[in-house]
Amino acid sequence: MFCIVYSFSVKPLREADFASSWHALTLYIYDHNGSLGSRLHKAKDGAFIAYAQWPSRELWESPTQTSSEWDTLLSQLRSSCSRIETLLELHPVT
Numbered sequence: 001m002f003c004i005v006y007s008f009s010v011k012p013l014r015e016a017d018f019a020s021s022w023h024a025l026t027l028y029i030y031d032h033n034g035s036l037g038s039r040l041h042k043a044k045d046g047a048f049i050a051y052a053q054w055p056s057r058e059l060w061e062s063p064t065q066t067s068s069e070w071d072t073l074l075s076q077l078r079s080s081c082s083r084i085e086t087l088l089e090l091h092p093v094t
Contacts, residue, residue, distance in 0.1 A: 003090040009083035021076035
């Protein structure tokens, strides 16, 4: 299993928009791209941290199955953020 950790800086007054679009986008990726799911957390400093699990790095890197729904969800997520960063890529040890 491959895991990836993201950090999101959300624009002021956009937390509800962000959380809603993150949830919808995560469900889309789970349903259409083979992810094993994701969780979203809020750090003490206000940053949102998410981790996603995938069967393999190769599947995570494979092209996303896009659609107008995908484009809309991704645009909504990005518009609510001032920064999106990949923090960690985690490979299993055992």
